[in-house]
Amino acid sequence: MKTINDLELEDKKVLIRCDFNVPIKRGKIIDDTRIKESLKTINYCIDKGSKLILFSHLGRIKEESDKKDKSLKPVAERLSELLNKKVIFINETRGKKLESAIDKLKNGDVLLVENTRFEDLDGKKESKNDKELGKYWASLGDVFINDAFGTVHREHASNVGISSNIDSAIGFLVEKELNILSELKCPNKPFILILGGSKVNDKIGVIKKLVKKADYILIGGGMAFTFLQSEGFNIGNSILDTDSIDFCRDILEKYPNKILLPVDVNVSTEFSNKKESITRGITEIDDEEMGLDIGENTVKLYEDYLKNAKTVLWNGPLGVYEFSKYKKSTNKILKYLVDNNIKTILGGGDIVAAAASAKLKDKVYHASTGGGATLEYLEGKKLPGVEAIK
Numbered sequence: 158m159k160t161i162n163d164l165e166l167e168d169k170k171v172l173i174r175c176d177f178n179v180p181i182k183r184g185k186i187i188d189d190t191r192i193k194e195s196l197k198t199i200n201y202c203i204d205k206g207s208k209l210i211l212f213s214h215l216g217r218i219k220e221e222s223d224k225k226d227k228s229l230k231p232v233a234e235r236l237s238e239l240l241n242k243k244v245i246f247i248n249e250t251r252g253k254k255l256e257s258a259i260d261k262l263k264n265g266d267v268l269l270v271e272n273t274r275f276e277d278l279d280g281k282k283e284s285k286n287d288k289e290l291g292k293y294w295a296s297l298g299d300v301f302i303n304d305a306f307g308t309v310h311r312e313h314a315s316n317v318g319i320s321s322n323i324d325s326a327i328g329f330l331v332e333k334e335l336n337i338l339s340e341l342k343c344p345n346k347p348f349i350l351i352l353g354g355s356k357v358n359d360k361i362g363v364i365k366k367l368v369k370k371a372d373y374i375l376i377g378g379g380m381a382f383t384f385l386q387s388e389g390f391n392i393g394n395s396i397l398d399t400d401s402i403d404f405c406r407d408i409l410e411k412y413p414n415k416i417l418l419p420v421d422v423n424v425s426t427e428f429s430n431k432k433e434s435i436t437r438g439i440t441e442i443d444d445e446e447m448g449l450d451i452g453e454n455t456v457k458l459y460e461d462y463l464k465n466a467k468t469v470l471w472n473g474p475l476g477v478y479e480f481s482k483y484k485k486s487t488n489k490i491l492k493y494l495v496d497n498n499i500k501t502i503l504g505g506g507d508i509v510a511a512a513a514s515a516k517l518k519d520k521v522y523h524a525s526t527g528g529g530a531t532l533e534y535l536e537g538k539k540l541p542g543v544e545a546i547k
């Protein structure tokens with residue numbers, strides 16, 4: 158596949174699809190990891206003497222009022238600090254102002270276009286890959302680099318749309334993600350999958366795809382309760398994914414020694430960090446209680462399985478890690494993996510955020526920037542953003 162190294166970049170107008178979908182509160186960026194991860198490709202193009210035109214989405218835009226908090230202006234400011242150079246921000250996604258700013262760019266200049274999803278207010282043009290929009294954006298540059306791994310599983314105008322119209326390649330970040338994920342085709346064994354998060358439904362594809370390859374699948378988080386319910390345990394008020402009960406029962410029946418479930422859980426009567434909690438054995442959950450984290454005995458049991466692991470892939474936290482009370486098991490197991498030098502790949506989204514807040518993200522082998530893209534890749538699905546470049 159064509160990578161950034163294969164492109165002629167000097168003196169060229171280079172369109173780059175970045176992933177600047179960062180959390181912003183009251184105009185302030187809470188976590189700039191994604192911006193930092195884009196720097197390698199951006200700096201490379203600056204050094205090569207390109208004129209850079211950057212695109213990204215930020216959140217979802219369903220109505221006019223969503224635009225207020227979803228401008229990329231704060232990103233332009235932060236990027237400018239990180240690059241130590243001016244970033245020209247254009248608060249439009251098309252039109253004269255954008256076009257004339259691009260015409261004035263000199264080699265090494267950086268311009269950021271407003272949130273691509275502002276186009277979604279007009280018939281979801283970005284998210285539905287409107288042909289005319291992709292063609293228009295492509296017309297603004299000479300070459301295109303897709304460096305937004307977080308959206309490669311989507312067919313949008315700002316990735317597939319542009320790359321269908323001009324010479325395109327993947328950037329350093331997408332290349333790195335794909336290389337590491339491809340290592341999972343033949344992982345060093347024992348290979349253990351850790352799955353948590355809220356819903357089973359989102360992870361059925363991955364379980365089906367990897368159940369044969371994995372030596373064990375350790376289940377935690379909210380999704381554990383659908384598995385437990387399917388086995389006849391009383392799960393009280395714990396989160397339940399009714400549509401997935403049959404799947405859980407069937408897969409447990411087929412792989413009884415491979416899929417491991419919690420033996421104890423931390424429960425409370427409220428979904429909050431304030432109400433007291435208690436650890437219960439898995440047969441002792443009361444009707445009014447809900448499980449919000451796996452218990453200490455489960456952590457020990459899972460560590461015992463992980464002891465000899467050569468590769469670990471982890472998607473989804475083992476408890477409600479957003480509450481300090483219920484992030485303990487996720488943090489303990491993360492630390493166990495790091496302390497024991499176990500090759501660990503974190504599959505995006507919440508587990509990466511949990512690792513970052515525990516200051517362990519940079520210590521694991523790889524923390525993927527795209528949760529959905531990682532899962533779809535692992536399910537064996539084609540990634541449209543990559544296919545369009547191939």
Ligand code: AMP
Nearest residue numbers: 354355356378379448449473476477507
């Ligand atoms: P997912 O996007 O499916 O990976 O889910 C991540 C979410 O799962 C996080 O927001 C967690 O708070 C949530 N989660 C983890 N454990 C539980 C649980 N026991 N009950 C409810 N939600 C949970």
